[in-house]
Amino acid sequence: MRMLSSLALAASLACAPMFAGAAPAATATAALPAPAGAPQADKQAFINDLVARMTTEEKIGQLRLISIGPEMPAKQLMQELAAGRVGGTFNSVNRAENRPLQEAAMRSRLKIPMFFAYDVVHGHRTVFPISLGLASSWDMAVVEKAARVSAIEASADSVDATFAPMVDISRDPRWGRTSEGFGEDPHLVSQCARASVRGFQGSSPANPDSVMAFVKHFALYGAVEGGRDYNTVDMSLQRMYQDYLPPYRAGLEAGAGGVMIALNSVNGQPATSNKWLLRDLLRKEWGFKGVTVSDHGAIDELLRHGVARNGREAAKLAIEAGVDMSMADSRYLEQLPSLVKSGEVPASILDEAVREVLGAKYDMGLFADPFRRIGKAADDPADVDAESRLHRAEARQIARKSLVLLENHNRTLPLKKAGTVAVIGPLADAPIDMMGSWSAGGKPKQSVTLLQGMRDALAGKGTVVTARGANITDDPRVVGYLNFLNWDNPEVVQDKRSAGDMIEEAVRVARGADTIVVAVGETRGMSHEASSRSSLGLPGSQQLLLRALKTTGKPLVVVLMNGRPLTINWEKENADAILETWYAGTEGGHAIADVLFGDENPSGKLPLTFPRSLGQLPSYYNAPRIGRPFTPGKAPNYTSQYFEEDYGPLYPFGYGLSYTTFSMSDVRLSGNKLSRGGRLTASVTVKNTGDRAGETVVQLYLQDVVASTIRPLKELKDFRKVMLAPGESRTIDFPIDEAMLKFYNAKLEYVAEPGDFNVQVGFDSAAVKEAGFRLE
Numbered sequence: 070m071r072m073l074s075s076l077a078l079a080a081s082l083a084c085a086p087m088f089a090g091a092a093p094a095a096t097a098t099a100a101l102p103a104p105a106g107a108p109q110a111d112k113q114a115f116i117n118d119l120v121a122r123m124t125t126e127e128k129i130g131q132l133r134l135i136s137i138g139p140e141m142p143a144k145q146l147m148q149e150l151a152a153g154r155v156g157g158t159f160n161s162v163n164r165a166e167n168r169p170l171q172e173a174a175m176r177s178r179l180k181i182p183m184f185f186a187y188d189v190v191h192g193h194r195t196v197f198p199i200s201l202g203l204a205s206s207w208d209m210a211v212v213e214k215a216a217r218v219s220a221i222e223a224s225a226d227s228v229d230a231t232f233a234p235m236v237d238i239s240r241d242p243r244w245g246r247t248s249e250g251f252g253e254d255p256h257l258v259s260q261c262a263r264a265s266v267r268g269f270q271g272s273s274p275a276n277p278d279s280v281m282a283f284v285k286h287f288a289l290y291g292a293v294e295g296g297r298d299y300n301t302v303d304m305s306l307q308r309m310y311q312d313y314l315p316p317y318r319a320g321l322e323a324g325a326g327g328v329m330i331a332l333n334s335v336n337g338q339p340a341t342s343n344k345w346l347l348r349d350l351l352r353k354e355w356g357f358k359g360v361t362v363s364d365h366g367a368i369d370e371l372l373r374h375g376v377a378r379n380g381r382e383a384a385k386l387a388i389e390a391g392v393d394m395s396m397a398d399s400r401y402l403e404q405l406p407s408l409v410k411s412g413e414v415p416a417s418i419l420d421e422a423v424r425e426v427l428g429a430k431y432d433m434g435l436f437a438d439p440f441r442r443i444g445k446a447a448d449d450p451a452d453v454d455a456e457s458r459l460h461r462a463e464a465r466q467i468a469r470k471s472l473v474l475l476e477n478h479n480r481t482l483p484l485k486k487a488g489t490v491a492v493i494g495p496l497a498d499a500p501i502d503m504m505g506s507w508s509a510g511g512k513p514k515q516s517v518t519l520l521q522g523m524r525d526a527l528a529g530k531g532t533v534v535t536a537r538g539a540n541i542t543d544d545p546r547v548v549g550y551l552n553f554l555n556w557d558n559p560e561v562v563q564d565k566r567s568a569g570d571m572i573e574e575a576v577r578v579a580r581g582a583d584t585i586v587v588a589v590g591e592t593r594g595m596s597h598e599a600s601s602r603s604s605l606g607l608p609g610s611q612q613l614l615l616r617a618l619k620t621t622g623k624p625l626v627v628v629l630m631n632g633r634p635l636t637i638n639w640e641k642e643n644a645d646a647i648l649e650t651w652y653a654g655t656e657g658g659h660a661i662a663d664v665l666f667g668d669e670n671p672s673g674k675l676p677l678t679f680p681r682s683l684g685q686l687p688s689y690y691n692a693p694r695i696g697r698p699f700t701p702g703k704a705p706n707y708t709s710q711y712f713e714e715d716y717g718p719l720y721p722f723g724y725g726l727s728y729t730t731f732s733m734s735d736v737r738l739s740g741n742k743l744s745r746g747g748r749l750t751a752s753v754t755v756k757n758t759g760d761r762a763g764e765t766v767v768q769l770y771l772q773d774v775v776a777s778t779i780r781p782l783k784e785l786k787d788f789r790k791v792m793l794a795p796g797e798s799r800t801i802d803f804p805i806d807e808a809m810l811k812f813y814n815a816k817l818e819y820v821a822e823p824g825d826f827n828v829q830v831g832f833d834s835a836a837v838k839e840a841g842f843r844l845e
């Protein structure tokens with residue numbers, strides 16, 4: 070075992086010179102910015118002075134990040150804080166609770182403030198759509214606004230830092246954490262990463278209404294084999310650099326102060342002990358200046374990964390690799406004192422880690438005022454959950470933008486605000502699920518369900534009738550799994566009736582209505598950490614319910630709530646309309662009703678590919694080119710496809726309908742040659758050809774026709790969201806320069822090679838107009 074671990078380490082280190090020599094990217098040459106707002110010279114002098122006065126025990130204390138609750142009772146925590154043995158905590162979001170903890174830290178010898186972190190991923194008291202929904206807006210002002218409001222609310226609850234944004238690229242929707250990210254595309258996810266960090270940190274993480282962003286999970290967590298959470302990642306360096314690393318880098322370029330390290334391994338070495346990842350790439354190549362934290366218990370897990378024999382080796386590996394803070398395990402506390410004393414871990418390595426932790430606190434503004442976000446007791450909110458603390462208008466507006474119209478046969482939608490609507494389905498009245506996973510300080514009783522939203526919309530104008538129709542699953546084992554952590558207050562409560570009885574009741578209710586709106590999908594726990602699925606269809610008897618409702622002959626509107634693409638082939642063929650709503654947050658029910666009744670014209674576009682079947686995984690549009698591609702219209706034999714089903718995805722990346730229609734002209738290029746340092750413009754004229762105002766997303770893809778290494782079929786490089794009145798036309802100009810043509814070659818040099826390029830512009834990744842030019 071020992072031998073293996075040193076071999077693995079040696080193998081990963083062996084790569085280092087190659088990277089150091091390469092360090093090439095346009096995105097990778099410039100050093101990352103120092104966190105905004107902190108005078109760096111003063112900061113270094115301040116930290117130098119402080120570190121010089123600290124004992125080894127105090128230094129090690131700063132590296133501990135404690136999970137409030139199960140890890141340590143409050144009384145003990147206060148003692149540890151007063152002894153200077155804790156750097157920060159996470160999971161408490163209450164000024165009244167946090168104040169005594171900071172006061173305890175202020176009683177410590179050097180009065181070093183602690184910081185409070187929390188998983189504020191897509192909202193705090195107000196819950197916004199899950200990140201997949203935010204990405205579906207393809208509107209960075211929307212993504213930024215959700216993060217900004219989250220920061221305002223979280224900081225008002227004494228939170229200094231958030232473990233977000235989560236920017237792991239995911240191409241395998243079996244992975245439950247697909248829901249937490251912004252999808253499959255490097256460009257779109259990078260844009261979302263930047264917008265999120267801007268929103269969380271505002272102009273500076275030191276602002277009292279900002280929280281420091283910790284970009285996670287570094288790195289490649291979304292690429293776990295088979296979509297099985299915590300599994301292995303083994304990936305070529307080209308793919309890593311080209312597709313998976315850019316979003317982390319983008320978040321750091323936007324000034325994120327922290328990085329959370331992933332739980333998975335990367336090419337044979339756990340990220341938590343991966344020197345190449347954390348030192349050579351993150352620190353040296355990218356120049357990251359902030360703090361790194363391990364994920365929950367990850368240093369301990371080095372034993373189970375089989376790269377450390379015991380806690381001592383684990384602590385040594387982690388700190389040497391560059392893990393500054395240890396989250397929720399005691400290895401640093403137990404082992405570092407003697408490791409440092411014996412010289413096995415050089416004191417300089419400990420000091421480096423301590424400096425980063427203190428630096429982060431400095432940048433959060435905590436040395437200037439440790440109670441910056443805690444405030445005075447007299448100003449504490451009487452009720453932390455008070456309605457007045459929510460941002461409902463913002464939540465509704467943002468949720469409206471996150472919804473994706475997948476089908477709308479015979480203009481079934483928008484519905485009229487009249488008559489009787491049957492609102493059916495296991496997710497029709499599911500306040501917890503509406504919030505999605507990682508819903509921070511959100512309260513289910515404050516989230517508007519679809520049923521409530523429909524009732525509010527139809528009040529005084531029409532009637533809502535309802536039936537549950539189906540449980541989310543009929544499998545007690547799955548229910549047990551989903552309720553594992555909360556048996557006292559289970560999230561998944563089964564209706565005791567048989568599936569047949571529930572369907573019968575739903576059909577009876579539907580027969581008395583003019584239209585059926587049926588909410589189906591997954592509970593939020595099914596799209597969560599450790600919730601990998603081995604199938605992607607609607608669970609349980611939900612499809613049986615849909616089939617039975619179809620027999621009524623009434624218009625069938627399917628409202629999907631889910632945190633990953635689902636294989637909804639039958640639904641695509643048989644539903645009259647399908648609206649993908651992900652988990653739309655506190656105001657979800659109102660926002661969905663706004664779209665169903667046409668108060669909002671849907672404009673969301675898919676941030677990931679919907680496959681036809683599980684067998685098609687991994688599913689992503691920007692796949693490398695191959696030697697025997699399937700060609701539409703030609704015999705499929707001896708081409709790359711699955712012979713039992715149609716070729717290609719069910720819905721492509723970038724897809725989404727509107728209540729109006731748009732046309733696009735051919736692509737016009739300002740020239741057919743691009744010189745180095747020069748610029749071309751690709752233009753299209755887009756027209757609203759329908760009868761109502763609407764927004765669409767014009768997407769620019771590029772393809773490198775011949776290169777020294779295989780390049781993808783196409784890559785998203787730019788996009789514009791445009792609002793057009795009926796009949797209105799607008800010309801969209803996309804500048805194209807050399808930087809957009811660069812890629813990592815076999816030597817990991819970031820280069821644009823001369824030759825032909827295709828420009829593709831479309832309303833999704835599949836249906837595009839093309840033009841070509843040459844780079845000289």
Ligand code: NOJ
Pocket residue numbers: 188232285329364365598
């Ligand atoms: C484990 C998760 O992987 C991570 O995303 C989260 O931030 C931490 N737990 C803290 O809650």
